[in-house]
Amino acid sequence: MKIPAHDRRTFLKYAAAGTMGFGLQEQVSPAADPGLLEVHDNASREGTEILQEVVVRVEAPDDPLVSTAFNMLKDRVELRCPVKVTRGAEGAQIVLALDPGLAPEAFRLGPENGTVRITGGAPPGLLYGVGKFLRTSGYGEGFLPSSWTGVSSPQGTLRGMYFATHFHNWHQQASDAEVSRYLEDLALWGINAIMVAFPMINLQGWDDPQMEAALSMMKRYARAAHALGLQFTTGLGNTMFIGTPDHLRATPLPDPTRRRGNSGHPVCPSLAEGHAYILDNTRRLFENLADVGLDIVCFWPYDEGGCACAKCAPWGCNGYLRLSRDLTQLGREYFPKLKTVLSTWMFDTPPEGEWQGLADALAKDPGWVDYILADSHEDFPRYPLDHGVPGGLPLLNFPEISMWGNSPWGGFGANPLPARFQRLWDQVKGTVTGGFPYSEGIYEDMNKAVVAQCYWDRDRAAADTLREYMAYEFGPGVEEQVLEIIGLLESAAATSYRKEPVDPEAARRACAAAEAVEARLPDWGKKSWRWELLRLRTVLDRERFGGDGLESPAAEAALLRLMELYHCQLETDDPYHHRVRPPLKRALSRNGTL
Ligand SMILES: [Zn+2]
Numbered sequence: 001m002k003i004p005a006h007d008r009r010t011f012l013k014y015a016a017a018g019t020m021g022f023g024l025q026e027q028v029s030p031a032a033d034p035g036l037l038e039v040h041d042n043a044s045r046e047g048t049e050i051l052q053e054v055v056v057r058v059e060a061p062d063d064p065l066v067s068t069a070f071n072m073l074k075d076r077v078e079l080r081c082p083v084k085v086t087r088g089a090e091g092a093q094i095v096l097a098l099d100p101g102l103a104p105e106a107f108r109l110g111p112e113n114g115t116v117r118i119t120g121g122a123p124p125g126l127l128y129g130v131g132k133f134l135r136t137s138g139y140g141e142g143f144l145p146s147s148w149t150g151v152s153s154p155q156g157t158l159r160g161m162y163f164a165t166h167f168h169n170w171h172q173q174a175s176d177a178e179v180s181r182y183l184e185d186l187a188l189w190g191i192n193a194i195m196v197a198f199p200m201i202n203l204q205g206w207d208d209p210q211m212e213a214a215l216s217m218m219k220r221y222a223r224a225a226h227a228l229g230l231q232f233t234t235g236l237g238n239t240m241f242i243g244t245p246d247h248l249r250a251t252p253l254p255d256p257t258r259r260r261g262n263s264g265h266p267v268c269p270s271l272a273e274g275h276a277y278i279l280d281n282t283r284r285l286f287e288n289l290a291d292v293g294l295d296i297v298c299f300w301p302y303d304e305g306g307c308a309c310a311k312c313a314p315w316g317c318n319g320y321l322r323l324s325r326d327l328t329q330l331g332r333e334y335f336p337k338l339k340t341v342l343s344t345w346m347f348d349t350p351p352e353g354e355w356q357g358l359a360d361a362l363a364k365d366p367g368w369v370d371y372i373l374a375d376s377h378e379d380f381p382r383y384p385l386d387h388g389v390p391g392g393l394p395l396l397n398f399p400e401i402s403m404w405g406n407s408p409w410g411g412f413g414a415n416p417l418p419a420r421f422q423r424l425w426d427q428v429k430g431t432v433t434g435g436f437p438y439s440e441g442i443y444e445d446m447n448k449a450v451v452a453q454c455y456w457d458r459d460r461a462a463a464d465t466l467r468e469y470m471a472y473e474f475g476p477g478v479e480e481q482v483l484e485i486i487g488l489l490e491s492a493a494a495t496s497y498r499k500e501p502v503d504p505e506a507a508r509r510a511c512a513a514a515e516a517v518e519a520r521l522p523d524w525g526k527k528s529w530r531w532e533l534l535r536l537r538t539v540l541d542r543e544r545f546g547g548d549g550l551e552s553p554a555a556e557a558a559l560l561r562l563m564e565l566y567h568c569q570l571e572t573d574d575p576y577h578h579r580v581r582p583p584l585k586r587a588l589s590r591n592g593t594l
Helices: 005-014 064-080 123-135 176-188 211-227 272-289 319-334 354-364 383-387 418-428 445-456 462-473 479-497 504-520 523-527 529-546 553-566
Strands: 021-024 053-059 084-087 094-098 107-112 115-120 150-152 193-196 231-236 296-299 339-343 371-373 395-397 432-435
Touching: 053 064, 064 084, 064 094, 064 123, 064 176, 094 123, 107 123, 115 123, 123 150, 123 176, 123 462, 176 211, 193 211, 193 296, 211 231, 211 272, 231 272, 231 319, 272 319, 296 319, 319 339, 354 383, 418 445, 418 462, 418 479, 432 445, 445 462, 445 529, 462 479, 479 504, 479 529, 504 529, 523 529, 529 553
Parallel strands: 053 084, 053 094, 094 115, 193 231, 231 296, 296 339, 339 371, 371 395, 395 432
Antiparallel strands: 107 115, 107 150
């Protein structure tokens, strides 16, 4: 029985279980899927069957990450269809293998001797191959292994994700199991690093009662990352504890554009005692991380950081550079292979020659920096695009995927912004080799997938990534309808950001379309938190832009459910929790909202 490729998944959903054969006509072309480096004729898969029992043969040396790749494959398939996935040698339909001829992070996927073979250059490549395989397979009454065929290798070298762990947001509140599972999901999309900051900004000092919790949260992320072969990164700078002695404090920054910020308790490193205080505290942090390991540090200049005294200014190409170099030296005493990322966030805001000063400094002394990171609140900084990256170093970005047009952050559910991230990516895709998107929670999961795939393949279109995401996370055959809904939601967010009235009819239409899609989703899709976040967003947009407002019963129920999904506190002592808590009127912040 021949089924056109675009109907394949729809058909699968309704197909009777059993041995019905499929003629797989799907031809992957480089234009449709630019991650593909080679295309093979997959006509040999004619006759592939829907599987009721899946046997996976592992032809790879014993390695914890290979076992993890198998476990993730088993778990994700069994979640989506009523089949049993077992590991065995006889009768295998799927093979997991390694081929050192491929780059370590690359994978090859395709048919061979009646099996579908997922081959990684090394265990990380195998894991990424399993991700592609899972997202392009079919799930119904049985399992239809992916027909995607080719070799794919990441273009970006450092494909990170930054988890802001504060304000009692999801990243801070999630359990070990939730964090591990979420990192697995992101690793399947191709990331190879995460960053978590140590929250000195919230702590009095090393004897703060919250210190143990803060350290165990850091270690939770480090362990979960390393279990998946991801590099663990933390941020460093001159911002220290709340209890920093007054006489060590930095001179506040002039911030005429009000974009740099003066958060936290920065210390002046040009004071000998201030310098020693920063190094001592950073040394103690390294000692605390020695058992879990640290792969990368990211130096951060502003918002939490900076000093405007005469000896430190201009901070970005003077005090900041000297301190970052000293901290690098210190870090490499504990972690000899430690890599460094030097952020230039908000450099030259206002113009004071920081970019040029950085270029001059790195021309003389380049050895201690591995990556330059650049970004801003809006369009990408021009300097590295127009003049080249200081030191000739690889450039990373820091896309803000969480807050734009969205306050409280995540407060109305999912915030997919594919058009925005496509536009921002197109400005830098020829220059940037990865980055660390800024994440406040799980509600921007679609943005994460879009950016992670841009890092993997700089020409991959956001809409194309989202089609793959929807088929895999929501269910088959709804990709185009959900893309339309997302277009309406993004348009509403952009209109609202410009403080213009949102079209109430469009908000109602998006919600009705989501209801219609939900009726067609398989049970696992309906129950997935990813779908729920998107559907709740359509309900809340309808209520706030085209309905009875955020105090209607439908809106209140949606806000409460969001709070549950985010592990929010209905009553809180955290003075910043309101930034990440859905705006339910009866939610209480005992310490005010500032
Ligand atoms: Zn200073």
